[in-house]
Amino acid sequence: MLGNMSWIFWAILSAVFAAGTAVLAKVGVEGVDSNLATAIRTSVILVFTWAIAIGLEKHQGLGSIGRKSWIFLVLSGVCTGLSWLCYFRALQMGEASRVAPVDKLSVVLVLIFAALFLGERLTWVKAAGGVLTAAGAIILALA
Structure with missing residues (x-):
C-alpha cells in the first residue's frame, strides 16, 4: 500500500x-x-x-x-x-535555523541542473519558485 x-x-x-x-x-x-x-x-x-x-x-x-x-x-x-x-x-x-535554509538552496541548483543535464523544462513558474526559494533561504540565513 x-x-x-x-x-x-x-x-x-x-x-x-x-x-x-x-x-x-x-x-x-x-x-x-x-x-x-x-x-x-x-x-x-x-x-x-x-x-x-x-x-x-x-x-x-x-x-x-x-x-x-x-x-x-x-x-x-x-x-x-x-x-x-x-x-x-x-x-x-x-544555527540549525540558518544552516538548513542555505542547504535547501540545493532545490534551486536541482532546477538548473535538471534543465541542463536531464532536459527538464525550466518554465517561468519553476524559475519564479526557484527565485523565491533562493530569496527565502538568503533571508532566513541572514535573519
Whole structure:
C-alpha cells in the first residue's frame, strides 16, 4: 500500500525527516568532531537501509543493476557523503535555523541542473519558485 502513495506524500515525509535530521544533528554534533558525527550517522543509515532492503527482499535485485546505474549510484553516494560532511560542519558552526535554509538552496541548483543535464523544462513558474526559494533561504540565513 505504501508504495502506491503519491510522490508528494513521500516528498512531504522526506521534508519532515530532514527537519528532524537538522534539529537532532545540531544537538548530537555538539562537542563531537563533525566528521566523526557524519560517520556515525552514515553507519546508522547503512544498517537501517540494508535491513529494509533485505527485509523486503529487494537485495535480490543486485545482480540486475547495470553498469551505468552502478556508476551513477556510486557518484550520487559520493555527493551525498560530501554533502553530509559539509552539512554537519556547518551545523557545528552555525544555527540549525540558518544552516538548513542555505542547504535547501540545493532545490534551486536541482532546477538548473535538471534543465541542463536531464532536459527538464525550466518554465517561468519553476524559475519564479526557484527565485523565491533562493530569496527565502538568503533571508532566513541572514535573519
